[in-house]
Amino acid sequence: MTTYSFTARDESGNAHSGVMSASSVAEIGRMLRAEGRYPITVRPTGETSGATDANGSTTNSASASAAVDVKISRADLIHFSTQLAIMVETGVQLTEALDCIATQANKPHVRRVVQDLSTTVQGGTDLSTALSRHPRSFPRLYVALIRAAEKSGMMAKLLRRATDYLRDEHETIRRVRGALTYPAIMFAFAVTTTVFLLTFVMPKFTVIYANKGAALPLPTRVLMAISGFFVEHWSVILLSVATVVSCGIYYVRTESGRRTWHAVQLRLPLLGSLFQRLHLARGLRMIGTMAGAGITLVDCVRTANDLCANELYRDMWTDVSEKIQHGRPLAESLANSPLVPRSVAQMIHAGEKSGRMGNVMEQVALFGEQELKDHVAELTRYIEPAMIVVMGLIIGGVTLALMLPVFTISRVVAH
Numbered sequence: 001m002t003t004y005s006f007t008a009r010d011e012s013g014n015a016h017s018g019v020m021s022a023s024s025v026a027e028i029g030r031m032l033r034a035e036g037r038y039p040i041t042v043r044p045t046g047e048t049s050g051a052t053d054a055n056g057s058t059t060n061s062a063s064a065s066a067a068v069d070v071k072i073s074r075a076d077l078i079h080f081s082t083q084l085a086i087m088v089e090t091g092v093q094l095t096e097a098l099d100c101i102a103t104q105a106n107k108p109h110v111r112r113v114v115q116d117l118s119t120t121v122q123g124g125t126d127l128s129t130a131l132s133r134h135p136r137s138f139p140r141l142y143v144a145l146i147r148a149a150e151k152s153g154m155m156a157k158l159l160r161r162a163t164d165y166l167r168d169e170h171e172t173i174r175r176v177r178g179a180l181t182y183p184a185i186m187f188a189f190a191v192t193t194t195v196f197l198l199t200f201v202m203p204k205f206t207v208i209y210a211n212k213g214a215a216l217p218l219p220t221r222v223l224m225a226i227s228g229f230f231v232e233h234w235s236v237i238l239l240s241v242a243t244v245v246s247c248g249i250y251y252v253r254t255e256s257g258r259r260t261w262h263a264v265q266l267r268l269p270l271l272g273s274l275f276q277r278l279h280l281a282r283g284l285r286m287i288g289t290m291a292g293a294g295i296t297l298v299d300c301v302r303t304a305n306d307l308c309a310n311e312l313y314r315d316m317w318t319d320v321s322e323k324i325q326h327g328r329p330l331a332e333s334l335a336n337s338p339l340v341p342r343s344v345a346q347m348i349h350a351g352e353k354s355g356r357m358g359n360v361m362e363q364v365a366l367f368g369e370q371e372l373k374d375h376v377a378e379l380t381r382y383i384e385p386a387m388i389v390v391m392g393l394i395i396g397g398v399t400l401a402l403m404l405p406v407f408t409i410s411r412v413v414a415h
Contacts, residue, residue, distance in 0.1 A: 219400065
């Protein structure tokens, strides 16, 4: 029998700590759950060198820290969170659940991260602190929700809430990427085809037309001049394009360049409103999810600011956070920003008056995400025919310029 110190919470969220004797960590968990208490940390008393896992083996802290830099994908995080929520809800001890997930993980990097979480928790650290050691894998919002769950004792409920948020965000980003990928592929195909016609096809026609000595139409002469420039100066063109792209990437990585690029994104024709809806919906979803978990509004807004990918919206959330700390309502702070539709600010104002901020924020986030989905569907519907028309004009124009001299030569020969 080994003596273990523990911390746990009851159904009301009240914290308890003490010492119990048992043969293993798993038995301590079963004993605590039989008493209606949820175990947070369990560790052997006097433990100083490494953490003891469920099998009684000792893990070196240096090897455990090797997984800190590992990054798992959002899809793997959703799968992990879903499994953990189900196990915790059915009464499985947290460390046992983590060990089970690590054993069943098919991907080595996922297994390393989960094993590190299990080792850290068994060493007496809270799950939220263990998660925070992996900032590349677990977003700050996810860590904040787990920390709130540890304080309230509602681990299963808030794990489900975190999983729902991750799944909704993943689906939203997937839709936006899908809407942007199609026109990008079509544009790249059109540019590649045009360059191929100008550099490989047009020079052969140029030789034929030059030998005929016929008067060439204006479109053909222009196309031949462009083709000749490409063929004669292809190295200069490639070097210029590479230089411009490199300078653009370097500039965008600077603070002023990043801000300029983010401002341009919000003003792009057709796509600008898409980016605006995306950033606003993600921010509102974060605040709604965290507010529903009982996290203070200031912390919710700060998290939305930290996780926002657009500098202009980050400035907005920073301004909102400062105003809230000075006693200004959230709706009033948002209403003063040109980045927030007036209808959204009005709905949030209604939520503040009713005292149901968390619920109203989630409803507003759902409204924003539905608007985003509708806009993506509408944009896709218009982009497809528009890109086909553009490709037809480019390729058809080049082909027409190539074939026009044929008719001119035919008339010259006929006369």
